[in-house]
Amino acid sequence: xNIKENIKTLxxxxxxxxDCGQTISNFPLAYETYGTLNENKDNAILVCHALxxxxxxxxxxxxxxxxxxxxxxxxxxxxxxxxKYFVIxxxxxxxxxxxxxxxxQNPKTKKIYGTEFPVITINDMVNAQVNLLDFFGIEKLFSVxxxxxxxxQVLQFVSNFPDKAKTAIPIACTSSHSAQNIAFNELGRxxxxxxxxxxxxxxxxxxxxxxxxxxxxxxxxxxxYLSKKGLQEKFGRKLQExxxxxxxxxxxxQIESYLxxxxxxxxxxxxxxxxxxxxxxxxxFDLVKQFNGNLSNAFKKTKTxxxxxxxxxxxxxxxxxxxxxxIALNSIGAxxxxxxxxxxxxxxxxxxxxxxxxxxxxNFIDKSFKEKL
Amino acid sequence: MMKTEYKxxxxxxxxxxxxxxxxxxxxxxxxxxKVNKNTNIRGIEISKEKVQTCIAKGLTVIEGNAELDLKxxxxxxxxxxxxxxxxxxxxxxxxxxxxxxxxGKKAIVTIPNFGHWKVRLNLxxxxxxxxxxxxxxxxxxxxxxxxxxxxxxxxxxxIIGFKIFKSLALKKKNISNINNSNLxxxxxxxxxxxxxxxx
Numbered sequence: 001x002n003i004k005e006n007i008k009t010l011x012x013x014x015x016x017x018x019d020c021g022q023t024i025s026n027f028p029l030a031y032e033t034y035g036t037l038n039e040n041k042d043n044a045i046l047v048c049h050a051l052x053x054x055x056x057x058x059x060x061x062x063x064x065x066x067x068x069x070x071x072x073x074x075x076x077x078x079x080x081x082x083x084k085y086f087v088i089x090x091x092x093x094x095x096x097x098x099x100x101x102x103x104x105q106n107p108k109t110k111k112i113y114g115t116e117f118p119v120i121t122i123n124d125m126v127n128a129q130v131n132l133l134d135f136f137g138i139e140k141l142f143s144v145x146x147x148x149x150x151x152x153q154v155l156q157f158v159s160n161f162p163d164k165a166k167t168a169i170p171i172a173c174t175s176s177h178s179a180q181n182i183a184f185n186e187l188g189r190x191x192x193x194x195x196x197x198x199x200x201x202x203x204x205x206x207x208x209x210x211x212x213x214x215x216x217x218x219x220x221x222x223x224x225y226l227s228k229k230g231l232q233e234k235f236g237r238k239l240q241e242x243x244x245x246x247x248x249x250x251x252x253x254q255i256e257s258y259l260x261x262x263x264x265x266x267x268x269x270x271x272x273x274x275x276x277x278x279x280x281x282x283x284x285f286d287l288v289k290q291f292n293g294n295l296s297n298a299f300k301k302t303k304t305x306x307x308x309x310x311x312x313x314x315x316x317x318x319x320x321x322x323x324x325x326x327i328a329l330n331s332i333g334a335x336x337x338x339x340x341x342x343x344x345x346x347x348x349x350x351x352x353x354x355x356x357x358x359x360x361x362x363n364f365i366d367k368s369f370k371e372k373l
Numbered sequence: 374m375m376k377t378e379y380k381x382x383x384x385x386x387x388x389x390x391x392x393x394x395x396x397x398x399x400x401x402x403x404x405x406x407k408v409n410k411n412t413n414i415r416g417i418e419i420s421k422e423k424v425q426t427c428i429a430k431g432l433t434v435i436e437g438n439a440e441l442d443l444k445x446x447x448x449x450x451x452x453x454x455x456x457x458x459x460x461x462x463x464x465x466x467x468x469x470x471x472x473x474x475x476x477g478k479k480a481i482v483t484i485p486n487f488g489h490w491k492v493r494l495n496l497x498x499x500x501x502x503x504x505x506x507x508x509x510x511x512x513x514x515x516x517x518x519x520x521x522x523x524x525x526x527x528x529x530x531x532i533i534g535f536k537i538f539k540s541l542a543l544k545k546k547n548i549s550n551i552n553n554s555n556l557x558x559x560x561x562x563x564x565x566x567x568x569x570x571x572x
Contacts, residue, residue, distance in 0.1 A: 305433070307428070326435055326445070327445040330435070330445045330446055330450075331445055331446070331447055333447075333450055335415075335433055336433065336435065337424075337428055337432075337433045337434050337435060338424075338434075338435040338436055338437070339421060339424045339425060339428065339434075339435075339436045340421065340436055341421070342421060356421075356425065359425070359429075360425045360428055360429070363425070363428050363429035364428050367428075367429065367430070367431030368431065370431070371431060
């Protein structure tokens with residue numbers, strides 16, 4: 001099967017000046033849509049994906065054959081109801097599901113980019129995605145929504161394009177990547193580059209895969225997406241298919257086995273260099289600094305109605321960091337609602353079956369759609 | 374059915390003004406003001422559940438605590454800030470009043486009157502902390518840690534130094550003005566005091 005048959009791609013001809021200084025043009029942006037764009041073209045929702053997400057938000061992902069990453073929230077009659085709304089999601093540039101990324105061939109050298117690929121920022125990702133609005137003839141999105149790195153894109157999108165979204169829903173995110181966030185990302189990158197199969201990023205040309213390093217990166221990151229309480233309740237000290245400890249280094253505990261599994265399935269669908277690039281983009285994200293220390297200035301020109309959502313057990317992007325966004329918006333009299341949802345599922349709460357979250361998200365979206373904003 | 378209290382509050386608010394409802398509960402007053410007064414209305418509410426109810430009604434509400442979270446609003450952000458029957462529940466009511474008057478050009482504060490005759494009689498005859506319709510809690514589980522009377526609030530305005538523009542006493546559905554000459558009686562018979570104040 002040719003993977004590319006299942007991937008819709010927009011070739012962006014217009015040159016895009018990246019934050020790193022390089023300019024790219026004629027590059028592919030892979031995307032997927034769900035639902036139907038109405039006649040007025042005012043029912044479009046741009047969904048922005050997180051670090052390891054892709055454009056296949058819901059339904060069966062044609063590449064992995066598994067449920068889309070946000071199947072709980074997006075689909076017919078769900079929070080983001082595809083019977084009513086036209087959902088667009090693009091694979092971020094730097095990614096590995098069809099959009100321009102480090103696994104692509106450099107037309108000049110005819111070699112795979114690897115680490116020769118330009119460093120991408122959240123700002124670059126958003127500036128690439130906005131081309132989809134022109135492509136579909138959408139003047140203004142009804143909403144721009146995303147969790148985690150998706151939330152950062154939401155903030156950047158509204159800041160860059162203050163009149164292109166009626167509503168914005170940044171979820172479990174931050175306006176400025178913290179030292180702890182950067183530290184965890186660096187741990188992941190070090191795991192990848194320490195894998196002797198990484199070969200300075202040229203692994204594909206040499207038929208090699210740094211899957212051990214990428215799996216360790218995923219395992220470490222996965223722990224940060226869960227809460228201590230959630231882990232304890234799900235796994236505790238339960239043993240993996242054995243009655244007693246084996247006095248060795250096999251996966252004695254279920255949590256070990258679970259993490260190893262998470263690592264192993266991840267390497268099948270994700271590119272190690274993309275992981276380096278996207279985590280770097282997250283680390284470089286600092287909307288506060290971009291506006292000289294005053295986050296409010298990022299949103300000065302916008303009339304967009306915001307709804308910020310955080311989760312009680314999210315220690316990766318804790319409530320306080322989400323509240324900073326609310327505070328910045330309130331201090332300029334912007335229209336912002338905020339709620340912290342009770343959940344012990346950690347940062348991953350936004351991806352999982354958390355009924356209070358899904359219900360509130362739906363209510364906000366449906367009510368706002370009826371309003372004349 | 375609309376509470377009389379809310380109708381009085383609404384009558385104090387000019388059309389098309391901006392309003393912050395502090396402790397907005399399930400958003401009943403917010404909805405009323407939005408529809409009847411065409412206000413640009415925001416709410417702040419401490420209960421997650423109630424915030425979600427408000428969001429479901431299409432209201433713009435943030436989860437927060439007036440003592441900690443009003444500071445994010447700049448001076449004079451709103452034409453009116455409303456605080457309905459919650460002043461007595463704060464650890465520091467003085468700070469909250471000052472914050473209301475900083476954030477709002479005007480504030481509307483309502484207080485359950487601890488000087489009501491039933492409350493007084495309850496304590497006098499039973500010798501236990503009063504329990505009435507408007508104060509249904511026991512002393513050990515009440516959220517109301519700083520109860521005051523209508524008279525206390527009037528004195529409070531002199532101590533803190535804010536102006537009372539309008540003061541009304543509510544007894545069942547009876548509304549009456551409070552002034553210096555009838556303060557003694559209003560403090561005895563009013564169940565609720567409603568004050569429009571300014572710094």
